[in-house]
Amino acid sequence: MKTRITELFGIKHPIIQGGMHYVGYAELAAAVSNAGGLGIITGLTQPTPEDLAKEIAKCQGMTDKPFGVNLTFLPAFFAPPYPEYIQAIVEGGVKIVETAGRSPEQYMPALKAAGITVIHKCTSVRHSLKAEKIGCDAVSVDGFECGGHPGEDDIPNMILLPRAAEELKIPFVASGGMADGRSLVAALSLGAEGINMGTRFIATKEAPVHENVKKALVAANELQTRLIMRPLRNTERVLTNAAVEKILEIERQKGAATSIEDIREFVAGPENRRVLQEGVMDAGAWSCGMVAGLIHDIPSCKELIDRIMRDAEQIIRKRLEGFLQ
Numbered sequence: 001m002k003t004r005i006t007e008l009f010g011i012k013h014p015i016i017q018g019g020m021h022y023v024g025y026a027e028l029a030a031a032v033s034n035a036g037g038l039g040i041i042t043g044l045t046q047p048t049p050e051d052l053a054k055e056i057a058k059c060q061g062m063t064d065k066p067f068g069v070n071l072t073f074l075p076a077f078f079a080p081p082y083p084e085y086i087q088a089i090v091e092g093g094v095k096i097v098e099t100a101g102r103s104p105e106q107y108m109p110a111l112k113a114a115g116i117t118v119i120h121k122c123t124s125v126r127h128s129l130k131a132e133k134i135g136c137d138a139v140s141v142d143g144f145e146c147g148g149h150p151g152e153d154d155i156p157n158m159i160l161l162p163r164a165a166e167e168l169k170i171p172f173v174a175s176g177g178m179a180d181g182r183s184l185v186a187a188l189s190l191g192a193e194g195i196n197m198g199t200r201f202i203a204t205k206e207a208p209v210h211e212n213v214k215k216a217l218v219a220a221n222e223l224q225t226r227l228i229m230r231p232l233r234n235t236e237r238v239l240t241n242a243a244v245e246k247i248l249e250i251e252r253q254k255g256a257a258t259s260i261e262d263i264r265e266f267v268a269g270p271e272n273r274r275v276l277q278e279g280v281m282d283a284g285a286w287s288c289g290m291v292a293g294l295i296h297d298i299p300s301c302k303e304l305i306d307r308i309m310r311d312a313e314q315i316i317r318k319r320l321e322g323f324l325q
């Protein structure tokens with residue numbers, strides 16, 4: 001399949017693995033890239049820019065295919081030294097960066113001077129247009145279904161993607177709720193030129209997370225995600241667990257007066273890592289998309305990507321063609 005996204009990134013299949021905190025290590029990024037997609041290392045999961053440099057070198061030792069690094073600009077307990085992370089990316093020779101959260105505008109000159117292709121992930125048409133205006137090469141349009149931060153507009157992909165298609169000139173991928181060949185064909189129909197997946201890639205053999213997390217995704221259905229941090233306007237879609245229900249109870253009690261300090265013990269990095277890395281499933285909140293309802297197995301990244309491409313081709317050639325008289 002050839003789209004503007006496969007051309008832009010020099011990849012075989014129009015499938016991207018979005019940056020994921022405590023999941024997007026070299027092992028997963030390399031597996032996705034080796035399977036013909038675009039793997040992405042999560043920059044800020046590495047505690048320092050030096051650690052990111054090592055992770056990039058590790059990934060280069062595991063794949064000769066293109067891969068990227070995610071840089072997320074979200075409210076954090078401690079502001080990371082972004083210029084130094086960018087330096088590690090540039091000096092490591094990485095040519096693709098996925099930005100997310102706030103606009104990457106102030107870092108665009110440095111990224112562009114290094115010849116880096118930038119795909120910005122955002123949750124609205126207006127932010128997509130801003131990304132286009134400041135020189136991003138592509139956008140990842142993240143619908144309300146998505147795992148992680150869906151923004152505050154609550155527009156699902158059935159509306160958001162065709163709206164993005166109406167306005168954007170640069171290519172975009174559909175992000176949020178993507179799981180299989182059906183998702184890919186639907187995304188292409190709605191104007192996207194590929195898909196970005198987060199949650200689905202966690203339930204793969206190579207994802208470096210605890211087995212309990214993968215099993216939880218297979219067991220979960222589409223009703224089991226919750227939105228936390230709404231009162232803080234930093235909404236996050238997570239899989240429900242004891243910690244999440246506690247957060248929601250605090251948010252119900254405190255309403256608009258909820259502060260990050262009220263829920264910090266359940267959403268801070270160490271708790272997130274305990275769930276993902278140690279498999280302590282009630283330790284804290286962890287991002288997860290509604291797409292959990294479509295995850296029924298734990299394939300390798302290659303099996304997953306091959307299956308998506310095979311099924312997409314079947315749907316296009318057989319099912320869709322078949323409807324035409």
Ligand SMILES: Cc1cc2nc3c(=O)[nH]c(=O)nc-3n(C[C@H](O)[C@H](O)[C@H](O)COP(=O)(O)O)c2cc1C
Pocket residue numbers: 017018019020021023042070071072099100101121142145146147148149175176177178196197198199200286287288289290291
């Ligand atoms: C566990 C997890 C952690 C995530 N961490 C980040 C992150 O650090 N930065 C980021 O830009 N997106 C992050 N995301 C969002 C994904 O990159 C992707 O946009 C999202 O998962 C797409 O929705 P889906 O889960 O329905 O596929 C995360 C998602 C998950 C599930």
